[in-house]
Amino acid sequence: MTSPTKPQHAAPGAPAPEATQPPRRTARRSRYTRQDWAGAGFVAPFLAVFVFSIVAPLLYALYLSFFQDRLIGGSFFTGLANYTKALADPLLHAGLGRVLLFLAVQVPIMIGIALFAALAIDSGRLRGSGGFRIALFLPYAVPSVVAALMWGYIYGEDFGLVGQVFDLFGATPPALLSGTWMLASIGNIVTWSFMGYNMLILYSALRVIPTELYEAAEIDGAGALRTAWSIKLPALRPALLLTVIFSIIGSFQLFNEPNVLRSLAPTTITTYYTPNMYAYNLAFNGQQYNYSAAVAVIVGLITVLVAYAAQRVSNRAETGRKSK
Amino acid sequence: MNTTRARLQRSTGIAATLALTLGLAACGGGDGDDTPGSADGVTVADIDAVLESDEEVTIEYWTWVPDIQDTVDLFEETYPHITVNVTNAGQSADQYTKLQNAVKAGSGAPDVAQIEYFALPQFALSEAVVPLSEVGLGDLEGEYAASAWDQVSVSGAQYGFPQDTGPMVMFYREDILADLGVEVPETWDDFVEVARAIKADNPDNYITSIDPGDAGGVDSLIWQAGGRPFSVDGTTVGVDFTDEGTQQWTELYDTLVQEELVDVTAGWNDAFWRSFADGKYAMWLTGAWAPGSIRNNIPTSEGLWRAAPMPTYEAGTPMNAENGGSAITVMQQSDKKAAALAFARWMTTSPEAVLSQSQAGLFPATTGIMEDPEFLGTEDPFFGNQKTNEVFVEASQSVSSGWQYLPFQVYANSVFGDTAGQALSNATPLADGLQTWQDEAVSYGAGQGFTMAD
Numbered sequence: 124m125t126s127p128t129k130p131q132h133a134a135p136g137a138p139a140p141e142a143t144q145p146p147r148r149t150a151r152r153s154r155y156t157r158q159d160w161a162g163a164g165f166v167a168p169f170l171a172v173f174v175f176s177i178v179a180p181l182l183y184a185l186y187l188s189f190f191q192d193r194l195i196g197g198s199f200f201t202g203l204a205n206y207t208k209a210l211a212d213p214l215l216h217a218g219l220g221r222v223l224l225f226l227a228v229q230v231p232i233m234i235g236i237a238l239f240a241a242l243a244i245d246s247g248r249l250r251g252s253g254g255f256r257i258a259l260f261l262p263y264a265v266p267s268v269v270a271a272l273m274w275g276y277i278y279g280e281d282f283g284l285v286g287q288v289f290d291l292f293g294a295t296p297p298a299l300l301s302g303t304w305m306l307a308s309i310g311n312i313v314t315w316s317f318m319g320y321n322m323l324i325l326y327s328a329l330r331v332i333p334t335e336l337y338e339a340a341e342i343d344g345a346g347a348l349r350t351a352w353s354i355k356l357p358a359l360r361p362a363l364l365l366t367v368i369f370s371i372i373g374s375f376q377l378f379n380e381p382n383v384l385r386s387l388a389p390t391t392i393t394t395y396y397t398p399n400m401y402a403y404n405l406a407f408n409g410q411q412y413n414y415s416a417a418v419a420v421i422v423g424l425i426t427v428l429v430a431y432a433a434q435r436v437s438n439r440a441e442t443g444r445k446s447k
Numbered sequence: 448m449n450t451t452r453a454r455l456q457r458s459t460g461i462a463a464t465l466a467l468t469l470g471l472a473a474c475g476g477g478d479g480d481d482t483p484g485s486a487d488g489v490t491v492a493d494i495d496a497v498l499e500s501d502e503e504v505t506i507e508y509w510t511w512v513p514d515i516q517d518t519v520d521l522f523e524e525t526y527p528h529i530t531v532n533v534t535n536a537g538q539s540a541d542q543y544t545k546l547q548n549a550v551k552a553g554s555g556a557p558d559v560a561q562i563e564y565f566a567l568p569q570f571a572l573s574e575a576v577v578p579l580s581e582v583g584l585g586d587l588e589g590e591y592a593a594s595a596w597d598q599v600s601v602s603g604a605q606y607g608f609p610q611d612t613g614p615m616v617m618f619y620r621e622d623i624l625a626d627l628g629v630e631v632p633e634t635w636d637d638f639v640e641v642a643r644a645i646k647a648d649n650p651d652n653y654i655t656s657i658d659p660g661d662a663g664g665v666d667s668l669i670w671q672a673g674g675r676p677f678s679v680d681g682t683t684v685g686v687d688f689t690d691e692g693t694q695q696w697t698e699l700y701d702t703l704v705q706e707e708l709v710d711v712t713a714g715w716n717d718a719f720w721r722s723f724a725d726g727k728y729a730m731w732l733t734g735a736w737a738p739g740s741i742r743n744n745i746p747t748s749e750g751l752w753r754a755a756p757m758p759t760y761e762a763g764t765p766m767n768a769e770n771g772g773s774a775i776t777v778m779q780q781s782d783k784k785a786a787a788l789a790f791a792r793w794m795t796t797s798p799e800a801v802l803s804q805s806q807a808g809l810f811p812a813t814t815g816i817m818e819d820p821e822f823l824g825t826e827d828p829f830f831g832n833q834k835t836n837e838v839f840v841e842a843s844q845s846v847s848s849g850w851q852y853l854p855f856q857v858y859a860n861s862v863f864g865d866t867a868g869q870a871l872s873n874a875t876p877l878a879d880g881l882q883t884w885q886d887e888a889v890s891y892g893a894g895q896g897f898t899m900a901d
Contacts, residue, residue, distance in 0.1 A: 193895050193896035194896060195682050279718055385660075389868060393864065408544065409891065410858070
């Protein structure tokens with residue numbers, strides 16, 4: 124994936140070589156018009172689904188966020204009131220702070236492990252690498268709700284696996300579902316679930332590196348570590364960026380794991396533990412759909428900004444490296 | 448009609464929007480496209496006629512009562528032309544979220560739904576359920592226990608058929624108390640002493656647990672202490688946790704929690720049931736509906752349990768409260784209201800239905816059965832052949848009146864863990880915790896347009 128392969132054929136709609144064109148201008152113009160319509164026809168099905176299922180709901184959420192609907196008194200326009208309230212809402216701040224901390228700690232760990240696993244499997248020094256690949260990817264196939272339930276049992280202090288192992292050694296098990304440990308416990312579940320997925324993205328990026336580069340490196344006398352550092356890592360840059368952006372979005376959307384663990388720790392995991400849980404509880408327990416929409420819009424914008432910032436930082440580093 | 452429709456369309460959009468923008472899946476099934484807000488002119492004659500006719504009807508019924516299928520089978524045997532599809536759409540708040548979504552969306556609600564008494568005012572306020580008086584069934588008062596009829600009444604109208612009530616009962620492990628050589632506590636002072644004896648015997652054990660996320664459990668304990676924190680008069684709502692009864696409870700539970708005599712931990716999960724099975728907990732203070740749940744979740748403890756009246760604050764003065772209990776309601780969205788109402792009425796008034804549900808572990812809300820010597824004399828082998836129904840009927844009769852739930856109790860309960868539950872978890876003064884819950888409820892109520900009383 125170092126550079127996209129150049130298209131072998133001219134893209135549809137691009138001007139064909141002059142020589143093959145008939146000399147009459149009118150004919151050419153009508154041919155272009157026909158081609159344009161054909162293109163639109165191909166795009167239309169996607170566009171229709173995109174507009175109806177992505178754009179329209181987003182606009183609708185935006186529209187809703189300017190209103191307020193009361194149990195007594197009905198619905199009325201409130202302008203930006205929901206936004207000013209949300210921006211000053213300590214519960215939303217708490218949730219955002221929590222997912223940012225989660226993002227800063229969990230994502231580097233998860234991607235670090237995924238990168239190590241991808242390099243190890245790609246190194247060719249692993250016996251039965253196919254088995255490793257499947258085993259590491261398997262947790263991704265477990266639905267996140269099931270994963271959270273399963274880990275919830277494992278974390279249990281009295282009857283869980285962790286508790287029983289500690290009991291075996293006569294030690295006091297850590298309260299993995301208490302305030303101090305909870306975010307780490309969730310991070311562990313998420314890492315377990317998504318490490319294999321990220322590994323697979325990185326691994327497939329490694330597979331497309333032309334073997335000539337490795338041959339050249341070998342001739343130049345580069346060892347395995349040097350090859351990994353100078354060839355594999357630079358080639359992985361776009362794939363790494365992709366996994367980072369996916370993980371940023373995933374962190375902001377943290378919902379299933381804390382929501383499932385809530386039944387085990389109802390006071391540690393508050394209704395506003397993550398911004399997504401807050402929006403959910405506002406809408407479905409509090410029936411504050413409008414305020415919830417405003418919260419969702421704000422969280423969405425922050426996610427876009429953070430993901431964009433990650434991309435900018437990465438691009439700047441890339442251009443800086445190239446100009447050296 | 449126009450506002451209804453606009454509201455309906457907007458709500459559908461909201462659900463869709465949220466589901467898409469937040470990546471959440473809104474749940475719901477079934478069909479029915481009726482606009483809410485009218486009972487379709489159904490009368491008692493229509494309800495009787497639907498049972499007589501042989502026209503095939505299928506109705507959807509959401510409930511989480513264990514073994515309810517047995518009773519539904521009885522109904523289908525009696526009325527083979529009516530098919531009832533039972534769906535467990537989650538317990539309590541989980542189901543209300545789905546039901547509320549369906550109400551907002553204008554479709555997807557079942558014909559018949561179980562709604563606990565605490566949540567009924569909210570569904571009544573949004574006109575999501577059929578009031579019995581609107582279909583000529585407002586005169587069933589004599590059929591049900593007074594406390595049950597009281598709890599389905601919202602501003603003078605009844606919004607459901609009382610299915611079961613949950614007078615508070617002290618369920619205890621007879622073997623544990625016998626091993627320790629302690630008497631069954633009659634007052635809360637005795638209770639604290641027994642709790643200390645259990646703790647002294649083994650510091651890992653507790654007399655019982657309290658769920659810091661369960662507002663309903665705390666509500667019942669406050670009710671039992673004589674507290675009346677919620678008041679509703681039309682759209683004027685009051686929340687006040689400083690009355691004498693509530694203080695009586697906070698003092699008692701401050702002692703129990705701070706001395707670590709009760710285990711502050713979530714209920715209704717695997718660890719909770721195992722704690723009873725393993726003898727970590729000696730008691731469960733809860734509604735009389737509990738036997739079914741105990742039987743299903745801890746079958747190994749057969750014969751070890753007994754039921755006793757709740758401890759009292761003053762010796763010899765029984766004062767009780769309800770915990771849970773549900774109504775069977777018919778949704779305004781249903782397009783088979785006659786059949787749905789006929790089914791719901793049969794479930795709660797027909798002697799065979801009531802008996803069947805009581806055998807499944809529910810404590811019925813129907814008065815007829817409470818005087819039935821066969822019912823009272825039933826010996827329950829799970830409870831060492833104790834005549835538990837006698838205890839439950841007595842518990843039901845000593846329920847004190849005047850308790851009210853907020854018209855936004857579902858929301859208030861959902862933030863209990865964020866506020867008062869924190870005081871339980873951190874063993875800080877409960878009065879302060881309740882104050883934060885009160886502030887949250889008052890601010891929500893005011894924001895929703897209710898007049899908040901001082």
